[in-house]
Amino acid sequence: MKTTGLIYAFSLAAVFFAGCSGYTNQSLYTDKVTSIYVEMFDNTTFQRDLEYDLTNAVAKRIDTETPYRIVSDRNRADTVLSGKITAINSSALTIERETGRALEDQAEITAQFSWKNLKTGEYLLENVTASATASYSQFQQQGFNYASKAAANKLAERIVEQMQVKW
Numbered sequence: 001m002k003t004t005g006l007i008y009a010f011s012l013a014a015v016f017f018a019g020c021s022g023y024t025n026q027s028l029y030t031d032k033v034t035s036i037y038v039e040m041f042d043n044t045t046f047q048r049d050l051e052y053d054l055t056n057a058v059a060k061r062i063d064t065e066t067p068y069r070i071v072s073d074r075n076r077a078d079t080v081l082s083g084k085i086t087a088i089n090s091s092a093l094t095i096e097r098e099t100g101r102a103l104e105d106q107a108e109i110t111a112q113f114s115w116k117n118l119k120t121g122e123y124l125l126e127n128v129t130a131s132a133t134a135s136y137s138q139f140q141q142q143g144f145n146y147a148s149k150a151a152a153n154k155l156a157e158r159i160v161e162q163m164q165v166k167w
Contacts, residue, residue: 037077042084057156083113107147130158
């Protein structure tokens with residue numbers, strides 16, 4: 001009887017401790033990096049000035065959501081984040097049946113980026129592709145420019161998420 005109770009207690013303890021092994025209090029970001037220089041994103045599309053919005057959004061997100069410090073001098077940075085906008089598309093989400101006119105459209109932005117450690121020369125992320133979308137409606141006085149700025153902000157969020165350490 002005592003042996004059965006002892007086996008039951010050990011198996012209960014094993015199940016309890018096995019369930020707790022997935023949690024950690026480690027940071028989501030590497031501690032090998034303290035500062036980042038964010039280069040102006042290139043833009044290979046015909047939609048001008050979106051690279052400014054994306055670069056600004058990425059820098060703000062890094063500054064507010066990560067432990068890294070944004071620096072304005074590349075020579076003083078541990079790492080550099082660079083990238084390019086590779087595609088900007090618009091598509092209709094819903095169409096009015098009688099007229100064939102779009103009721104709601106969607107803007108999609110795709111970018112490719114790399115994050116390089118300047119001290120070691122190794123890439124922390126290399127040629128990663130990310131995209132984001134935002135919807136807009138002419139009936140709500142929203143246009144493609146509004147949606148592209150919103151999509152750039154969502155894309156910046158996705159880029160910063162990729163900077164997290166995989167565990």
